[in-house]
Amino acid sequence: xxxxxxxxxxxxxxxxxxxxxxxxxxxxxxxxxxxxxxxxxxxxxxxxxxxxxxxxxxxxxxxxxxxxxxxxxxxxxxxxxxxxxxxxxxxxxxxxxxxxxxxxxxxxxxxxxxxxxxxxxxxxxxxxxxxxxxxxxxxxxxxxxxxxxxxxxxxxxxxxxxxxxxxxxxxxxxxxxxxxxxxxxxxxxxxxxxxxxxxxxxxxxxxxxxxxxxxxxxxxxxxxxxxxxxxxxxxxxxxxxxxxxxxxxxxxxxxxxxxxxxxxxx
Numbered sequence: 001x002x003x004x005x006x007x008x009x010x011x012x013x014x015x016x017x018x019x020x021x022x023x024x025x026x027x028x029x030x031x032x033x034x035x036x037x038x039x040x041x042x043x044x045x046x047x048x049x050x051x052x053x054x055x056x057x058x059x060x061x062x063x064x065x066x067x068x069x070x071x072x073x074x075x076x077x078x079x080x081x082x083x084x085x086x087x088x089x090x091x092x093x094x095x096x097x098x099x100x101x102x103x104x105x106x107x108x109x110x111x112x113x114x115x116x117x118x119x120x121x122x123x124x125x126x127x128x129x130x131x132x133x134x135x136x137x138x139x140x141x142x143x144x145x146x147x148x149x150x151x152x153x154x155x156x157x158x159x160x161x162x163x164x165x166x167x168x169x170x171x172x173x174x175x176x177x178x179x180x181x182x183x184x185x186x187x188x189x190x191x192x193x194x195x196x197x198x199x200x201x202x203x204x205x206x207x208x209x210x211x212x213x214x215x216x217x218x219x220x221x222x223x224x225x226x227x228x229x230x231x232x233x234x235x236x237x238x239x240x241x242x243x244x245x246x247x248x249x250x251x252x253x254x255x256x257x258x259x260x261x262x263x264x265x266x
Contacts, residue, residue, distance in 0.1 A: 019074070020091060022067035023139045029068065037065040041090035044097050059098055060140035066091035088207070096250070098135045098146075099128075103246075105147060106131055109154045121245075123158055128249040129256070130157030196259060206254035211237070215247050 027033055040054060040062050054062075070087035073080040106127035113123060134150040200206055201213075208216075214237070218228045230241040230248075237244070 019071055020067035020088070021136065022064040022071070023141050025064070025141050027061065028065045033061065033065045034069060037062040037069075037094075038090065041066060041093050044093040045090065053101075056146055057140055059094060060138060060146065063091060063094045063098065063135070064140070066094060092207075095132070095135050099132055099250075100246075102131060102135075102146070102150060103128075105150050106154060109151060109158060113155075113158050125245070125249055125252075126157045126160070127154045128246065129253055130154040132249070132253045133157075197255065200255060200258045206251075206258045208251050208254060212247055212251035212254075215244060216251050219248055 022028065036058075040058070043050065066087050070084050070091055073087060074084035106124060109127055110120065110123050130153045131150055134146070134153040137153075138146050138149050140146070201208075204213075215233055218233050218236075219230075221227055228236075230244045233239075234241050234244045239247075
């Protein structure tokens with residue numbers, strides 16, 4: 001009797017992090033820079049208190065070193081997705097720390113921004129996205145301060161939101177109801193975006209954490225269910241309203257990055 005063949009289930013391939021931008025500076029490629037960055041990032045991942053706190057230059061040098069190492073490990077010549085994922089997680093920990101340390105910039109810009117049609121919560125969310133994007137794109141080797149660069153990015157993000165809200169107000173509030181059909185016909189590309197977004201969520205291409213996924217599910221539920229407020233979600237998971245807002249913005253930033261780099265949408 002022929003021996004029974006063993007059936008093995010094929011594991012789904014693990015997704016590798018997307019390429020991360022970094023400034024091309026020789027100081028990032030040294031072994032000393034990698035070791036210093038590894039030590040700092042691991043402390044941040046363990047949520048240890050840093051005393052003294054790292055300087056702005058040290059933080060952004062570490063951020064770009066993580067990005068360099070993650071891209072290098074994910075390169076075809078090295079093919080080390082596990083190592084790339086570790087450096088990606090370190091990069092995310094350093095970036096999260098930078099964003100948390102600079103949250104005051106968002107509220108400062110919100111206080112200066114004036115737009116009647118724009119809700120304050122929407123301005124804060126847009127400002128958080130601008131702050132995160134500023135951290136991603138800031139080049140620490142040009143001699144500028146991060147606060148100067150970030151305030152400009154946050155202000156532009158808020159201005160865009162203000163223009164969108166103003167346009168929405170004119171179209172949907174000041175115009176006759178009969179224009180809705182025409183407006184909806186102009187948005188035929190939304191179905192493609194929705195399809196790609198669903199794929200990104202199903203495969204977790206954006207590397208969302210379980211908490212980030214849960215927050216999005218409660219903030220943007222399927223069907224006709226009413227979305228929960230930040231306060232309601234926070235009470236359920238034992239976090240503050242502001243912390244839930246930050247988790248949502250971090251998750252949305254990851255998804256926006258995925259869609260911006262989706263070859264189907266370029």
